Amino acid sequence: MLFAQILVDGVLLGGLYGLMALGMALVWGVLNIVNLAHGAFIMLGGYVVYFLFVAGLDPFAALPIAMLALFALGYVIQRGLLNLIVRSALLNTLLFTFGLNVVLTYLAQLLFSADFRTINPSYAGANVTLAGVTVPLAWLAAFLVAVLLAGLLQLLLDRSRLGRAIRATAQNLDAARLYGVDPRQIYAVTFGIGAALAGTAGGLYGLVAQITPYIGATLTAKSFVIAIIGGLENPLLVILGGIVIGLAEALASLYLGPTYSDVISFGLLVLILVLRPARSLKLA
């Protein structure tokens, strides 16, 4: 039972981690920007859902609003700031998003204080027990939302005009221009989608853990690892990458002890990169 319980926990939380990484993988694949402010978007999404929850809205009903808000923020940041340096060296885009992370984090501290915020609706602790395994309903719902959004992103990229434009831009800027696509617009929309996905993940994260202005850095690191493991090719594979990390951490915690889970996830990251360096990692 213990083993089955740990597997179920790992898969459910892993799905949520995968959703966190999804936006990062998209932006990375299309814009070639490793967004170190990604965790800050997750954090801000958490705050949007928290304040709507406090105002009386159900957290799941608040998720679409958080998505829209973060999309707008992401769009504006890419259009107004990141587009200014997007062709600069890799080093510069890394530094820029790091600076952005610092600014967003400390603005959140000034605006929202360092208090712990908890999204704790009456059903947050509800669960069902199947064959001796307890499944928290909030985690299950978060997992399903993650899979649903990854599927929708896949559809968007494969089937829609916007998706084709995004894929064209990812492959070749000049070619995209020839087909009448404005890369500035596509970059901003893609970054907005990435931020929106992060915001949704943040709202769901608030159901599992606390939100403070400082949760971003760790979640960026986690998203990073998952994006590498899941690859940048396929949204559903990113969710799978999240599940792999969720399971690896749960099993490491069980067999080696809970202080080893970071050794395992970062060790896995190094190993995968070193063993499969030539792998293409493009999403879209």
Add this chain to the structure above:
Amino acid sequence: MKWRWLALAPVLAVLAGVPWLGDAVLIQFGINALLIATLAQSWNILGGFTGYVSFGNSAFYGLGAYGTAIAMAQWHQPFWLGLALGAVLAVVVAAVLGGPILRLRGPYFAIVTLGISAALSALFANLDIAGKNIGLILPLTRDDAMFYELSLGLLAAATVAVAWIARSRFGIALIAIRENEDAAAAVGVDATRYKLAALILAAVFTALAGGIHAYWITFIDPAGSFDTTLDVRMVIMTMFGGPGTVFGPVIGAFVLSAIYEVLANGISTAAALFFGLVILLAVIFLPKGLIDLGGGFRALGWRYFLANIERHRL
């Protein structure tokens, strides 16, 4: 060319005199600025010359700190032996991991280095001999002048090393790798060996800085030793001054340390916020660092900043 080096002698003399001329705050600031400048300068050896952006040099810093701390706190050995142990640890790790990771390029190299530092941090948090996550307490020494002069000596050594690299065949090979690695390999540059040598050299200086800092601050733990913000700081400082130059990283480190210190002690709470803004502005307006500003500004005036944006915008 020679006389320009002689002009540095009085600067060095004044810097060396700080413990006798300045007050404790200046010495304190000096030790910090010299050590972070050493980190930036070491980062410059690989990052500035070959363009391999490491976000994990804190791994070597942490190994240097732990080598020193374990030797002193656990084995009751003298400081210099600890420093040596830390440097050896860093060289071993750089030599063993350097081969496989230096095959990675672009963001993948940056990420793998970050991963190594994070994994080492988590690993040391589980080692009994390293005091697990609580860390180690080193013996207390009141001799700040010694720490200052050691830090200054280390920075001078790192800078001499970089100056030599900049003028040697070694440096030319490194720059060739930065400009086009495949082409460099095609004309017979043994890229792997050069990159590995640069990484090991960077690791030694970084580890020594970590060891000096550990003894000075008398306390180390995994989070403070394998510290990602330290990685970002050394990169920012190098970039702010001018990567791939001899004095850029040192100037960048001194200027940014001074700004940060003033902010942290003056407006305290908003300091981090302003530091973030400084980074954003620097990347937008000064993507090639302060060293490039002099010539660029003379040539273009204020349009220099707009030209930088024009070059990198979409």
Add this chain to the structure above:
Amino acid sequence: MTKTMVLAGMMVVLAGASAFGADPPRSISLGASLQLTGQDANTGRYYRDAYNIAIDQINQAGGVKIAGKSIPIALKLLDNQSDTNLSVRQYVQLVTDDKVDFLLGPYASGATLPTSSIAEKYEIPMVEGGGASPQIFSRGYKFIFGTLPPADDYFASIIAMLGQLQPKAKTAALVAADDAFDVSVAKGTRKLLAEAGIEIVVDQTYAAKTTDFSSIMAQIKAKAPDIVLWGGLEPEVLNAIRQAKGLDTGAKLMMSFTVGVPTADFRQALGKDAEDAFGMTAWLPSPTLKDDWFGDAAQFAAAWKAKFGYDPDYHAAAGVAAVEALVKGIESADTLDRAKVRDAIAKSDFASLYARVRFNEGGQIVVPQIVIQIQNGEVTPIYTDHFITKPIFPVPPWGQRG
């Protein structure tokens, strides 16, 4: 260049002359570097508010009495952004640049360990109310004093209480973070449990700042212990309780946490899920705790709430006690001479709103913990060496609480 240096030299001499002059000082400056932003800002603010309210109150009462004169206190606070290394640098700055007379501590054992080395290095007394790890006080340092009781004993009164309750607890799960404070807690608790004849069936240490406790919960569930004792910082404890409920994990009899339970945050964040949780506090705002400046602890709590808009907890009271211990030390030494003040603080013995302040050999206070439980949304004192209120015991399962 030389001119400015001569000028600077003259200023130094002048400054020195005034410092060593016969006049008594016009104010006494205390300095501290606190977590006002960053990870630990949520608890760091207790110390900012505690130092401020204590110094305001003392100044209103005329200040510190030295050689028949009353001297006001000035406070210099810096924000270390929850960065330990920055905190160390700021303490050096406080000592060397701001030239503060005495030091107050930062929050938590992790930051107090290295910063107390600065106090020792410059031989300046530091009284802190934020670090409870015995490691801080076992280095033979002379200039560090702490007003939080030793971490090893945090669960002592809980375990003593369990001995008096039916049904008897026979098995325990002990879970602790790997930070300086909680490692000490776990170490002390293992010994206490063995002495009480309670078997430890789950003994887990997790990495500080962990947010996912699902595998620990699964192990607790598999072993079904009578009690769960949890040592962790507040955000970890909040996560643990929410995940315990979601995963329907609990102890047969009770769960207790080192940190969090006495704070207003805890009840606010968890709502009904906070019900019946056991915890401990070294301090409750009781009118029986008399104080020279605030009257008593109840009046202090009311003044605090009126001034800052939230309830004080033991961090707040320990912070105020740190300021009072310094002031009492200065007054009884009757000088600002740091070595003499240090000796006077070591001999402290006075009643305060926090507790009777007396330091042991290492410089740490010894105060018993009061067992508390959340009952009907209130922090309820349960047990010291006798029962104060009847505990809800065994605790009902999740979903039937409150």
